[in-house]
Amino acid sequence: xxxxxxxxxxxxxxxxxxxxxxxxxxxxxxxxxxxxxxxxxxxxxxxxxxxxxxxxxxxxxxxxxxxxxxxxxxxxxxxxxxxxxxxxxxxxxxxxxxxxxxxxxxxxxxxxxxxxxxxxxxxxxxxxxxxxxxxxxxxxxxxxxxxxxxxxxxxxxxxxxxxxxxxxxxxxxxxxxxxxxxxxxxxxxxxxxxxxxxxxxxxxxxxxxxxxxxxxxxxxxxxxxxxxxxxxxxxxxxxxxxxxxxxxxxxxxxxxxxxxxxxxxxxxxxxxxxxxxxxxxxxxxxxxxxxxxxxxxxxxxxxxxxxxxxxxxxxxxxxxxxxxxxxxxxxxxxxxx
Amino acid sequence: xxxxxxxxxxxxxxxxxxxxxxxxxxxxxxxxxxxxxxxxxxxxxxxxxxxxxxxxxxxxxxxxxxxxxxxxxxxxxxxxxxxxxxxxxxxxxxxxxxxxxxxxxxxxxxxxxxxxxxxxxxxxxxxxxxxxxxxxxxxxxxxxxxxxxxxxxxxxxxxxxxxxxxxxxxxxxxxxxxxxxxxxxxxxxxxxxxxxxxxxxxxxxxxxxxxxxxxxxxxxxxxxxxxxxxxxxxxxxxxxxxxxxxxxxxxxxxxxxxxxxxxxxxxxxxxxxxxxxxxxxxxxxxxxxxxxxxxxxxxxxxxxxxxxxxxxxxxxxxxxxxxxxxxxxxxxxxxxxxxxxxxxxxxxxxxxxxxxxxxxxxxxxxxxxxxxxxxxxxxxxxxxxxxxxxxxxxxxxxxxxxxxxxxxxxxxxxxxxxxxxxxxxxxxxxxxxxxxxxxxxxxxxxxxxxxxxxxxxxxxxxxxxxxxxxxxxxxxxxxxxxxxxxxxxxxxxxxxxxxxxxxxxxxxxxxxxxxxxxxxxxxxxxxxxxxxxxxxxxxxxxxxxxxxxxxxxxxxxxxxxxxxxxxxxxxxxxxxxxxxxxxxxxxxxxxxxxxxxxxxxxxxxxxxxxxxxxxxxxxxx
Numbered sequence: 001x002x003x004x005x006x007x008x009x010x011x012x013x014x015x016x017x018x019x020x021x022x023x024x025x026x027x028x029x030x031x032x033x034x035x036x037x038x039x040x041x042x043x044x045x046x047x048x049x050x051x052x053x054x055x056x057x058x059x060x061x062x063x064x065x066x067x068x069x070x071x072x073x074x075x076x077x078x079x080x081x082x083x084x085x086x087x088x089x090x091x092x093x094x095x096x097x098x099x100x101x102x103x104x105x106x107x108x109x110x111x112x113x114x115x116x117x118x119x120x121x122x123x124x125x126x127x128x129x130x131x132x133x134x135x136x137x138x139x140x141x142x143x144x145x146x147x148x149x150x151x152x153x154x155x156x157x158x159x160x161x162x163x164x165x166x167x168x169x170x171x172x173x174x175x176x177x178x179x180x181x182x183x184x185x186x187x188x189x190x191x192x193x194x195x196x197x198x199x200x201x202x203x204x205x206x207x208x209x210x211x212x213x214x215x216x217x218x219x220x221x222x223x224x225x226x227x228x229x230x231x232x233x234x235x236x237x238x239x240x241x242x243x244x245x246x247x248x249x250x251x252x253x254x255x256x257x258x259x260x261x262x263x264x265x266x267x268x269x270x271x272x273x274x275x276x277x278x279x280x281x282x283x284x285x286x287x288x289x290x291x292x293x294x295x296x297x298x299x300x301x302x303x304x305x306x307x308x309x310x311x312x313x314x315x316x317x318x319x320x321x322x323x324x325x326x327x328x329x330x331x332x333x334x335x336x337x
Numbered sequence: 338x339x340x341x342x343x344x345x346x347x348x349x350x351x352x353x354x355x356x357x358x359x360x361x362x363x364x365x366x367x368x369x370x371x372x373x374x375x376x377x378x379x380x381x382x383x384x385x386x387x388x389x390x391x392x393x394x395x396x397x398x399x400x401x402x403x404x405x406x407x408x409x410x411x412x413x414x415x416x417x418x419x420x421x422x423x424x425x426x427x428x429x430x431x432x433x434x435x436x437x438x439x440x441x442x443x444x445x446x447x448x449x450x451x452x453x454x455x456x457x458x459x460x461x462x463x464x465x466x467x468x469x470x471x472x473x474x475x476x477x478x479x480x481x482x483x484x485x486x487x488x489x490x491x492x493x494x495x496x497x498x499x500x501x502x503x504x505x506x507x508x509x510x511x512x513x514x515x516x517x518x519x520x521x522x523x524x525x526x527x528x529x530x531x532x533x534x535x536x537x538x539x540x541x542x543x544x545x546x547x548x549x550x551x552x553x554x555x556x557x558x559x560x561x562x563x564x565x566x567x568x569x570x571x572x573x574x575x576x577x578x579x580x581x582x583x584x585x586x587x588x589x590x591x592x593x594x595x596x597x598x599x600x601x602x603x604x605x606x607x608x609x610x611x612x613x614x615x616x617x618x619x620x621x622x623x624x625x626x627x628x629x630x631x632x633x634x635x636x637x638x639x640x641x642x643x644x645x646x647x648x649x650x651x652x653x654x655x656x657x658x659x660x661x662x663x664x665x666x667x668x669x670x671x672x673x674x675x676x677x678x679x680x681x682x683x684x685x686x687x688x689x690x691x692x693x694x695x696x697x698x699x700x701x702x703x704x705x706x707x708x709x710x711x712x713x714x715x716x717x718x719x720x721x722x723x724x725x726x727x728x729x730x731x732x733x734x735x736x737x738x739x740x741x742x743x744x745x746x747x748x749x750x751x752x753x754x755x756x757x758x759x760x761x762x763x764x765x766x767x768x769x770x771x772x773x774x775x776x777x778x779x780x781x782x783x784x785x786x787x788x789x790x791x792x793x794x795x796x797x798x799x800x801x802x803x804x805x806x807x808x809x810x811x812x813x814x815x816x817x818x819x820x821x822x823x824x825x826x827x828x829x830x831x832x833x834x835x836x837x838x839x840x841x842x843x844x845x846x847x848x849x850x851x852x853x854x855x856x857x858x859x860x861x862x863x864x865x866x867x868x869x870x871x872x873x874x875x876x877x878x879x880x881x882x883x884x885x886x887x888x889x890x891x892x893x894x895x896x897x898x899x900x901x902x903x904x905x906x907x908x909x910x911x912x913x914x915x916x917x918x919x920x921x922x923x924x925x926x927x928x929x930x931x932x933x934x935x936x937x938x939x940x941x942x943x944x945x946x947x948x949x950x951x952x953x954x955x956x957x958x
Contacts, residue, residue: 018808020808020820020821048806049800049801049802049803049804049805049806050800050801052800054647064808064810065808065810065821068806069806070800070806070807070808071807071808071809071810072647072650072677072808072809072810073808073809073810073811073812074643074646074673074810074811075669075670075672075673075811078639078640078643078670080640080643081635081639081640081641081642081643081644081647082643082644082646082647082650083647084633084635084640084643084644084647085606085608085633085643085644085645085646085647085648085649085650085651085655086647086648086650086651086800087647088606088631088633088644088647088648088653089604089606089647089648089649089650089651089652089653089655090651090652090653090799090800090801092801093651093800093801110636110637110640111636111639111640111643113636114635114636114640308631308633309631311626312626312631315626315627316626316627317626317627317629317631318629323766324591324594324595324598324628324766325763325765325766327591327594327625327628328581328591328763328764329579329581329763331581332377332380332381332526332581332582333579333580333581333763334380334381334383334579334580334581335578335579335580336383336575336576336577336578336580337577
């Protein structure tokens, strides 16, 4: 293994590339996400020795092999558990979890729920391509009804799960969304996720060119994207459209959003600390509504491992090396001469 | 205290060698604390002892039913006490259901102490007695001591103004007081314990103290002079040292901490998911944060071992714990720890199975699962403590093997070991051999699967170390570079290397000894785990009868000690008693081609010495 030591200059995106050949399908959205992550790491100035990428199983899970930091490619769905152990053992490490829709929302659904609920300080990036790629194209928990796949030749009859709504329901304090091909937007979202203390959940819509090509075209295709995407920003009005001519507001007397001309009164202003608004935004679907992208929710709370360590310190951890002999002699003892 | 009147001179105490008492009652009657306190007072009186708590899975089964009976057995004596005893000398039955369930283990001339106040028509019906056994003569062959403990307790605690229910809850202390008197034990430790336990309810504390003293005084006074005799049990001969009683759970928790310190590690991440009977270890360690232990109650068994692996990857001692069904769930993660060669300790407190089985009952049926129960060729180290006290050194040993060989280590405990208590000579930390781990820090020529020439262990290279950035995972690695590899020859080589690493541990563990008897002879009785005491005593008796029998107890189950096969071949016959349907016997036959025979009990209970004795006589012929 070659060791590249960079001491006298700032790290560039390419410095975060490992020496391993990237083996995703040509045209896979994962390439773009890899580039965005490497750019974000360079922008952040992430020290490689203190950064750890943890993944489960699936196409996305190959990610750690291509990053020049520490990396742990674990087993299907369980990356959050190993990431939790890492953070408990060494809270100083900067941990990223890379996962997919099958990995995080099917086999690993339980762990996703709990890592978010506990608020472990890590970034969890979910590559959502609405399909099982590595196992050759079965429908996934985010696949839409009617998805035809080798295991659903007549079309899936299951309702898909919304990744961001699951995250909000689990109590995530940071929920964001972006698109693989929107490089600048994705880098910005990743950097916000990194800056957030606690569990940061990022869903990236990622195109699988082989098994589900174009599944997000209804809001990512270049010509319609401005009309079909709502990039949100804290403190800014919820406007979209090529000439930002449309906006969102509450239907009077109802907890529902409606699309109105940008000139209409009562256009909502994005408040990323407002969980109820985030829930409404994550539920918006084309064609009636644009897809909300960006930091949908961010309301920091103490991180799990920080609280665990604080409690342990209060209980005597690290103050004075406790005496094992004292522990063994606690309670009733007697001496035989 | 005004309670210590001298024993009645007209009734001198009878001296006895050893006694078995079983306290039995409803699961809400406090039989476990009663037994535990009797154990403490007995230990302080200098007797050797062994205990066997036996309780139902139901936390509060319907009162008065047979399936809600909770029992605590203690055997104590002057000589070596290795088991809690086959047959009971004194049965304390707090209700008809307890009498119904536990009577079968009472010796023919045994003593029964019953609370007549609980023998109501309703309770008799619930226990399935058509007539009152206290009156129908069915207990004639026993020595029956019927007292209205309910009323005597209620009278004793009247002045504290408790409600009927709370007053009745003091019945166990009355019974304890009587039994402490009967065997000449002190009450000081129990009085102190009551004050501490009920520090927020001084009235309840005072009532319990009054009940305890009343039971004791009842023995002292002449109220029942005809019936009750006091006994003395002379102290046992222990080697010099400071002693305490210890349960397997406590000893294992402390052993893991001692191991962590001997390895020079500052953190243990202990993660578990609630499961009977393994949770006690999580509870014990949760209170030991000052020693560098962080406990984590995970969302499931898989997450628990995942966190332990993550912790190990980041340089802490990763420990997880469960029982059979939970271990099954952890299996895929064990494979990951084997493939990534990370040091974790997995404690399996075995219970009766398969599936949910009998969660509070003991069994040794996870040996196959521990040694063999994974997909692919996936060897790891398996060790098994043999007594409660042995859990301490084996906890240390688990940490040593895990960190030295970069491997998961399974510690096979069981329900019996987890709960059983025995006197234990407390070791001093300075007596422990240290085995400091060396994390890799030098980037020169580093790759994550470079192996130590002697141990075949890979380096422990922690995230946070500059220049060692690397990727590991469950995919096969190239032997020479540590990168992903699908090369056929490489997989063959890596599989054999992983096997050789574990096999090599045999050179680093004590050779198999003979626990009792000669190193050759007619019959070797080979056990493992918590059956040590029962087998040892049975072999001792058989040898007393002139049989050429030896006891071999295997603590290292994967790999076996290197001399084990040769040792077994020096015996004409090999008998392997196990609390399962025959697992070690199969492993021994497979490993050494010895014609070992099994003797199996799958009843959720430990061996009786007598049944082992019969098996030994049969096979020693």
